[in-house]
Amino acid sequence: MENATPSPAGNGSWSPRIIAFFCNWCTYTAADLAGVSRLKYAANTRTIRLMCSGRVDPQFILEAFAKGADGVLIGGCHPNDCHYAEGNYKMLRRFQLLKRMLKDLGIAEERLRLEWISAAEGEKVKSVINDMVKKITALGPLDLPGKFADWDREMTALAHAVESAPVEKEVAHA
Amino acid sequence: MYTPKKHEPVRIGFYVCHCGTNIAGMVDVQALARYVATLPNVVVSRDYKYMCSDPGQEMIVQDIIENRLNRIVVAACSPLLHEHTFREATRRGGLNPFFFQMVNIREHDSWVHTDRQLATRKAMALARAAIQRVPLHKPLEVKKVSINPNVLVVGGGIAGIHAALVLANAGKQVYLVERDPTIGGHMAKFDKTFPTLDCAMCVLSPKMAAAGSHPNITLWSYSEVVKVDGYVGNFKVTVRRKPRYVLEDLCTGCQECVEACIYKEPKFRDEFNLGLSKRKPVFLPFPQAIPPVVLIDPETCIELKTGKCKKTCVEACGDRKAIDFKQKEELREITVGTIIVATGFQIFDAKRTPYYGYGIYPNVYNALEVERLVNASGPTGGEIILRNGQVPKKVAIIHCVGSRDENSNRWCSRVCCLYSLKLAHLIHEHTQAEIYNFYIDIRTPGKSMEEFYCRIAEEGINLIRGRVADVYPDPSDGATGRLIVQAEDTMLDCIMKVPVDMVVLSVGLEPHSDTEKIRRLFNMSCSSEGWFLERHPKLAPVSTFTDGIFLAGCCQGPKDIPDSVAQAGAAAAEAFSLIDKGNIEQEPNTAFVVEAECSGCKSCIPLCPYTAISLLPDKKKAYINEALCKGCGTCVAACPSGSIVQNLFEDAEIFNEIEGLLAPTSF
Ligand SMILES: Cc1cc2nc3c(=O)[nH]c(=O)nc-3n(C[C@H](O)[C@H](O)[C@H](O)COP(=O)(O)OP(=O)(O)OC[C@H]3O[C@@H](n4cnc5c(N)ncnc54)[C@H](O)[C@@H]3O)c2cc1C
Ligand code: SF4
Ligand code: SF4
Ligand code: FES
Numbered sequence: 001m002e003n004a005t006p007s008p009a010g011n012g013s014w015s016p017r018i019i020a021f022f023c024n025w026c027t028y029t030a031a032d033l034a035g036v037s038r039l040k041y042a043a044n045t046r047t048i049r050l051m052c053s054g055r056v057d058p059q060f061i062l063e064a065f066a067k068g069a070d071g072v073l074i075g076g077c078h079p080n081d082c083h084y085a086e087g088n089y090k091m092l093r094r095f096q097l098l099k100r101m102l103k104d105l106g107i108a109e110e111r112l113r114l115e116w117i118s119a120a121e122g123e124k125v126k127s128v129i130n131d132m133v134k135k136i137t138a139l140g141p142l143d144l145p146g147k148f149a150d151w152d153r154e155m156t157a158l159a160h161a162v163e164s165a166p167v168e169k170e171v172a173h174a
Numbered sequence: 175m176y177t178p179k180k181h182e183p184v185r186i187g188f189y190v191c192h193c194g195t196n197i198a199g200m201v202d203v204q205a206l207a208r209y210v211a212t213l214p215n216v217v218v219s220r221d222y223k224y225m226c227s228d229p230g231q232e233m234i235v236q237d238i239i240e241n242r243l244n245r246i247v248v249a250a251c252s253p254l255l256h257e258h259t260f261r262e263a264t265r266r267g268g269l270n271p272f273f274f275q276m277v278n279i280r281e282h283d284s285w286v287h288t289d290r291q292l293a294t295r296k297a298m299a300l301a302r303a304a305i306q307r308v309p310l311h312k313p314l315e316v317k318k319v320s321i322n323p324n325v326l327v328v329g330g331g332i333a334g335i336h337a338a339l340v341l342a343n344a345g346k347q348v349y350l351v352e353r354d355p356t357i358g359g360h361m362a363k364f365d366k367t368f369p370t371l372d373c374a375m376c377v378l379s380p381k382m383a384a385a386g387s388h389p390n391i392t393l394w395s396y397s398e399v400v401k402v403d404g405y406v407g408n409f410k411v412t413v414r415r416k417p418r419y420v421l422e423d424l425c426t427g428c429q430e431c432v433e434a435c436i437y438k439e440p441k442f443r444d445e446f447n448l449g450l451s452k453r454k455p456v457f458l459p460f461p462q463a464i465p466p467v468v469l470i471d472p473e474t475c476i477e478l479k480t481g482k483c484k485k486t487c488v489e490a491c492g493d494r495k496a497i498d499f500k501q502k503e504e505l506r507e508i509t510v511g512t513i514i515v516a517t518g519f520q521i522f523d524a525k526r527t528p529y530y531g532y533g534i535y536p537n538v539y540n541a542l543e544v545e546r547l548v549n550a551s552g553p554t555g556g557e558i559i560l561r562n563g564q565v566p567k568k569v570a571i572i573h574c575v576g577s578r579d580e581n582s583n584r585w586c587s588r589v590c591c592l593y594s595l596k597l598a599h600l601i602h603e604h605t606q607a608e609i610y611n612f613y614i615d616i617r618t619p620g621k622s623m624e625e626f627y628c629r630i631a632e633e634g635i636n637l638i639r640g641r642v643a644d645v646y647p648d649p650s651d652g653a654t655g656r657l658i659v660q661a662e663d664t665m666l667d668c669i670m671k672v673p674v675d676m677v678v679l680s681v682g683l684e685p686h687s688d689t690e691k692i693r694r695l696f697n698m699s700c701s702s703e704g705w706f707l708e709r710h711p712k713l714a715p716v717s718t719f720t721d722g723i724f725l726a727g728c729c730q731g732p733k734d735i736p737d738s739v740a741q742a743g744a745a746a747a748e749a750f751s752l753i754d755k756g757n758i759e760q761e762p763n764t765a766f767v768v769e770a771e772c773s774g775c776k777s778c779i780p781l782c783p784y785t786a787i788s789l790l791p792d793k794k795k796a797y798i799n800e801a802l803c804k805g806c807g808t809c810v811a812a813c814p815s816g817s818i819v820q821n822l823f824e825d826a827e828i829f830n831e832i833e834g835l836l837a838p839t840s841f
Contacts, residue, residue, distance in 0.1 A: 019835060024254075025719060026699075032252045035281025043292035046299050046835040047282055049253070050823060051763060055807030060828055067836040080694060083720075084806035085783035094811070119699040119719060120707055126286075 016070035016136040018129075020047040021056045025083035026118050027075025033122035041126040042133040045073065052076070053114075054087025058098050061112065068145045071111045071136045073128070078116040088116065110135045111142060184309040187218040187243040188301065189234065191225035191250035193280055200284035202294040206249065209298050213305045217241050225250050231263040238267030245308040249277035249301050255713070270313035272762070272822065275304040303834030310827045314762040317800070321407035322511035323753045326351065328399055328696075331359020332378065332735055333727025333742040334516035335385045340746035342390035346753060349508055350385060351413055352395045356446075356463035358382055359518050363446070363542060365549040365556070367735060368589075368596040369626035375551075379462045386464035395465055400505070402695055405804070406722025407511045407758050417501040418469035419478065420456075424496035427466030431456050431497065434490035436483055442474045444553070448543050451553035456487050456497075461551060470497070512722045512749040515696060515706060516742065519728040522576025522583065522681040530575060530679055531645040536561040537655045538645060538677040540575075541593060548600045558604050558676075562655055566607050566675035570659040571598055572642045573613040577682030585703055587682035588732040591617045594680040595630040601678075602635065609635040610672055612642045612661050620734065640664045648673050683732040696723055705731045716745040721758070724748050763805035763822040767796045771817035778809040778818060 022028040028049050034041070050056060053076025061072050074095065076088040095114045102112055113132055117124045188210045192198035203221040211219035218237050222230050225248055237243055246264045250256060253276040261271035279297040287293040323346055327338045330352030338350045350357070361367070362382070364374035385391055394415055401412035432454055440452035446459045455475035458468050470478065470487075477483035477499055488497045524532035524540050531538045537560055539547070550556035560566055571594050577587040591613065598609045616637070618627045631637060640661040648656040651673075659672045685704035686692070693700050698718045699707040706729050709717040716724050724745040727738040752758065767778075767787075774794040779787045786802035787809060789795070798809075798818070810818040816825065 017836065019832060029254065029699075029719065032254060032278075032281040035252070035285040038285055040288055041286055043283075043287045043289065043296050046296065046303070047278075048303070048828060048831050048835070049278075050807060050828075052806040052808060055811050055820065055823060057811040057825065057828075059825075060832065063829055064832050064836070067833055069832075069836060081697075083697065084804055084808065087783075087806045087808045090781060090808050090812065120701050123702075 014141055016044050016133060016141070017068065018045045018071040018073055018132060018136065019064040019069045020045045020073040020075060020129075021050055021053070021060065022047050022075040023053045023055075023077060023083070023087075024049055024051045026077035026081065027053075027115070027125070029119040030075075030117045030121045031125045033119065034125045035122075037122050039122055039126045041129045044133045045129050052082060052084050052087035053091040054082070054084065056091055056094070058094055061098060065107065065111075065142065065144050066148070068143065070139075070142045071113070071132055073132055074112075074114045075117050075125075075128075076114070078118055081116075081118060107142065108139050110139060182244065184215040184245055185217045185241065185243050186215045186245040186247060186305060186308060187234065187237045187241065188216055188220070188305065189225055189230075189246075189248045189250075190221045190279070190297075190301070191230070191248065192221065192223045193250060193284075194223065197250070197280050197284045200287060200290055200293045201279055201297045202290065205294055206297050206301060210301050210305060213302060215245070215309060216305060217243060226256050226259050231259065231266075234260070234263045235267040238264070238269055243267070244269060244273060245311065246274045247277060247301065247304045247308055248274070249279045249297060249304075251280040252278045252282070255710075272314040273308065273311050275308045275311070277301050277304045299835050299837070302837055303831040306830040306834035307827050310824060310830060312821070314821055316759040316762055317764075318757040318759055319407050319801075320757045321753055321755070322409075322509055323347065324349065324508070324510040325749050325753070326399075326409070326411055326508065326510040326513045327516060328513065329353075329359070329516035329518055329727070329729065330357030330385070330393070330395065331516060331518045331727060331738070332361045332381075333518070333738040334359070334514070335378075335381050336739045336742035337514045337516060337726050337746040337749075338385055338391055339381065339388065340743055341750060342385075342388045344750060346390065346750070348391045349411075349413075349510065350391055350393045351397050351399055352393070353398055354459070355396045355418070355469050356459045356465070357385060357393065357395060358462075358464070360542070361735060362460065362462075363549070364545050365552070366596065366600060368592045369620075369622045371596065371599070375462060382462065382464040386466075393465060394506070396469065399695060402513070402697070404509075406720075406752070409510050409513060409722065411508050411510060411513075413506045413508065415504040415506060417472075417503050418467065419472070419475070419497065419499055419501050420468050420470060421496050421498050421501070422465060422467050424494055425467040426494060426496075427458065427468070429458055429468060430490040431468060431487035432458065434486045436476060436486050442471070447546050447553045448540075450543060450546055470499075512724065512752055513696065514724045514726055514742075514745045514749060515692070515698070515718075515729055516726040516745075517686060517692060517729045519683040519732065520686050522587075522684050524575055524679045524681050526582055527575055527579075527679075529644050530572060530642070531657070531677070532679055535645070535647065535655065535657055535677075537566075537657060537675060538679065540679050540681045541590070541597060542681070544597055544601070544678050548597070548604060556604065558601055558607075560655075560676060564654070564675065565605050566601075567605075568608045568610070568672070568674040569601050569605075569676045569678065570610045570612060570642075570657075570672060570674040571678045571680060572645075572659070573611065573680045574641070575679040575681050576684065578614060583682055583684055583703070585682075585732070586617060587684075588617070588619075589734050590680040590682060592623060592626065592734070594678075595627060595635075597678060597680075598635045599630050599633060602633065607675075610638060610659070610674065611635055612638050612640060612659065614639070614641055620736070638663055638665075638670065640670070645677055683728060685729070696720065698723060701731075705729065716741055716748055722749075722752065761805060761822070763807075763820060764800050764803040765798050765805065765807065765810050765818050765820045766800070767798055768817045768819060769793070769795045771815055772796050772813075773815050773817070775814060778813050781809050781812055783808075
């Protein structure tokens with residue numbers, strides 16, 4: 001399927017777009033460290049900073065997919081290390097529910113990822129992002145906005161067909 | 175303060191920083207400014223060399239006034255670095271500082287990518303997210319909470335002692351908690367210190383005594399922090415005081431009990447001398463110990479083990495009645511506003527490099543043991559006598575044991591070259607022995623250190639460049655315990671085999687084995703090596719990621735005494751500056767319940783780790799106590815009816831960010 005919006009690869013070829021939700025205290029800081037250490041990784045993620053991974057509302061994730069993300073990455077502190085004691089556990093529980101739900105929707109498992117990355121693990125930011133980009137590149141675009149547009153078209157066509165159908169036929173069906 | 179009215183149109187000023195070439199080298203900043211200029215509500219869009227400089231900030235201030243801006247977005251470095259700077263500039267322009275949003279295009283973009291086009295496109299997406307977000311920003315006020323002036327210092331080595339004294343002298347109440355029965359740390363074991371070769375205890379013991387008797391210092395030795403609750407300004411700390419079986423207030427340190435102990439001779443391993451001497455079950459760790467109070471070891475004391483001792487110690491103590499076999503461990507709770515962690519290091523266990531024979535051949539010593547041997551108050555009275563009673567004539571000192579080694583610790587321990595030179599000098603001075611120092615590189619950074627190296631080198635020790643491969647018994651001589659040190663001399667390009675009587679292993683410094691536990695306790699981070707992580711290596715070298723908790727000394731990384739003391743002073747000053755201000759400003763990122771929308775389902779209540787949420791009994795609606803809320807946002811994400819709002823991180827703001835990040839950019 002064609003991707004409706006231009007992708008970060010530029011020059012026409014497709015490359016995934018990943019929205020990352022990083023907690024302020026561990027993973028966001030780790031990504032800063034990756035920068036200070038001048039580690040190099042794929043340019044496919046765009047990060048939203050939240051105070052804690054516990055703030056990640058499932059709706060944020062669904063919204064990201066709905067608006068055209070090919071993947072969503074959540075980064076929080078390691079178990080027992082959350083700045084707010086246990087926000088990451090709360091996230092983990094939600095994440096497990098959400099994973100099941102996405103599966104039912106036919107969205108591949110690799111598109112949603114949760115990683116514990118401490119403030120010292122700049123290297124892990126790099127390897128996780130590179131790995132995720134690789135896996136999602138292999139999956140290809142998700143393009144929910146495109147699919148929504150297709151569904152919309154189908155729905156209108158269907159509605160149209162229903163409207164213009166002769167009444168008797170409907171009665172016959174009933 | 176100026177806050178735009180509801181109906182007033184949003185007018186955004188956007189600024190992208192070149193950061194010299196740090197950003198401009200990888201992100202097309204002009205293209206970014208042009209792109210942002212086309213976005214809705216943007217009135218001003220500029221690029222500038224250094225936004226954080228005075229002229230950069232002034233530009234924002236002037237633009238706010240002249241162009242009637244009411245929102246500011248800066249694309250530059252990490253918000254963790256300069257968010258505060260630009261919020262202040264926004265405030266100086268007459269706006270509420272929270273009408274500002276920062277975009278990280280350096281740490282998260284220009285520094286980590288290699289393709290200019292992709293990096294620029296990413297910067298556009300990130301900038302757009304902020305441009306879409308700021309119109310929703312609300313004016314907020316910072317909360318001020320008062321700060322408890324008491325300070326907890328954890329670890330009584332030279333760093334902890336110094337920090338405690340600085341604060342106590344400034345009139346602050348300090349709790350100094352030390353795990354061992356005495357303060358002093360590693361320095362108390364040394365005879366002399368590099369680079370001055372002055373006597374360690376002459377410098378340290380007055381400081382130890384001052385810390386022990388200072389009216390503003392509560393010294394709890396033989397104690398450990400077991401629990402830390404609360405936040406900067408108001409930490410609740412639980413300290414466990416292990417039983418000494420001696421009442422500190424009553425013991426005069428006369429040691430008559432030690433003399434009178436049923437064990438006529440010392441029989442048990444003396445920890446302070448690393449097992450090079452023996453002690454009794456009742457003992458003082460070393461003569462200048464602070465507090466000068468004996469303790470009884472329950473593992474070896476007959477009374478404590480069997481209850482069937484004649485208790486000659488109690489008799490000797492007499493009217494002082496300081497010995498109390500019924501003493502129990504005590505838990506003490508204290509409240510402090512700031513904490514300084516100064517737990518130091520442990521030495522590398524040389525048994526992990528078995529090819530050097532430590533623990534196998536009696537004449538192989540680690541450097542700390544040798545510090546005790548050369549010490550006038552050490553187990554041999556300062557004479558270097560080997561375990562076989564001989565005085566060594568030839569001594570090898572092997573540098574970098576457990577440092578700069580892929581198989582053990584990769585880092586340079588910074589002090590070993592220098593203390594190896596010191597020990598070379600001291601051993602030679604005491605014994606006239608011939609000394610061989612085997613090194614990889616001689617590293618002597620720091621003031622007066624190179625001079626110290628030259629001085630020792632001129633004394634005629636043999637400096638051999640080459641890693642030692644093996645230490646083994648001299649086959650031609652089994653009886654005296656002579657050893658062969660085999661190394662490759664990389665200067666002469668030959669294999670050397672040097673027969674010696676004594677081998678000294680210059681063991682490296684490493685994080686304590688319980689680092690992980692301590693890190694958790696204080697909610698700190700560690701570097702991958704296990705040293706406690708400073709907030710910023712250059713700008714916040716003694717702060718941690720937890721507000722109000724500071725670092726001093728070797729727990730943050732290997733360093734010498736001068737640097738440990740300097741860092742302790744810095745940590746004390748940081749704590750002092752917080753205390754002196756009297757209060758701390760807290761991010762207003764707290765959450766609140768929109769009562770009209772709350773269904774009273776109570777799902778949020780158990781989620782809050784700070785029990786900030788309760789149900790208003792009359793209204794059957796949830797209520798968040800703002801003073802308790804720390805702003806994690808967990809309840810916000812969980813409320814099924816979406817009726818909790820987190821300031822600074824409102825749902826709508828995040829949704830706008832998501833949309834902005836994924837909007838098509840034409841570039
Ligand atoms: C063999 C050797 C020789 C050296 N010679 C020199 C020299 O000549 N000159 C020089 O400048 N430097 C020298 N150094 C370096 C010097 O030892 C350090 O710079 C200095 O000891 C650092 O002080 P500190 O207070 O940070 O740590 P430490 O001296 O390790 O003190 C830490 C203290 O904290 C306590 N502690 C640990 N964990 C806890 C806990 N959880 N709760 C409570 N308390 C705790 C420990 O018991 C200890 O008392 C040498 C090092 C070695 C190994
Ligand atoms: S979860 Fe939401 S609706 Fe339920 S009690 Fe808390 S605030 Fe009210
Ligand atoms: S935001 Fe966090 S700290 Fe504040 S009330 Fe909600 S759960 Fe508690
Ligand atoms: S603060 Fe990082 S996961 Fe909670």
